Ligand SMILES: Nc1nc2c(ncn2[C@@H]2O[C@H](COP(=O)(O)OP(=O)(O)O)[C@@H](O)[C@H]2O)c(=O)[nH]1
């Protein structure tokens with residue numbers, strides 16, 4: 211609990227038996243619930259997570275976005291913190307991020323790794339992040355420094371306001387676009403540090419980068435389906451209209 215609010219963490223995991231142990235091993239005490247979404251892992255991700263007290267959700271639809279949709283629907287906290295199950299994102303920042311969220315009455319915070327120079331990324335990954343970020347900011351007329359960041363937190367009651375369609379890596383961009391372009395939501399981007407991952411990356415730089423770019427163009431220019439044509443993560447009803 212944090213100032214009377216129940217806190218959940220969601221970790222999408224595909225073959226992350228090593229990382230998930232690290233992440234769960236130093237979760238701050240204020241976290242009430244950790245939801246680990248096991249996305250058809252061939253290793254012992256589920257067992258390791260369950261041994262450490264996680265609520266394990268099995269999602270058979272492959273993909274980062276599919277895993278997140280299942281995890282967000284299963285989380286019961288008032289605030290949900292999202293991050294990879296690979297140990298890259300700083301659990302130590304969680305209390306500070308929550309303080310900022312409540313002090314400034316924010317609905318959504320995304321975390322920015324771009325100021326952190328101690329952990330080296332490949333030039334191709336840096337270029338991909340830059341290009342996708344530029345495309346996202348121009349297409350949706352928002353200003354986010356780290357479009358590909360895998361750490362963000364949100365109040366659970368805003369979930370029904372977010373139109374989340376991607377089952378793949380583009381989910382990370384989509385949730386930021388949905389939050390930052392919603393006129394009723396208060397959003398912020400805050401700096402964090404990050405480290406090298408445990409285990410192997412699941413990212414296919416060229417394929418995922420191109421798929422993300424096509425997703426952005428489609429999301430911007432395609433007809434938006436009405437609510438009954440798509441599924442969003444189940445969540446409590448929210449009416450933010452005054
Ligand atoms: N790429 C990918 N990642 C998945 C999938 N399901 C869950 N994940 C998790 O999503 C997170 C992000 O993937 P990761 O390989 O760390 O990507 P990166 O952070 O961009 O290098 C990790 O915790 C993965 O285990 C999936 O089907 N595909």
Ligand SMILES: [Mg+2]
Nearest residue numbers: 294296298407
């Ligand atoms: Mg990662």
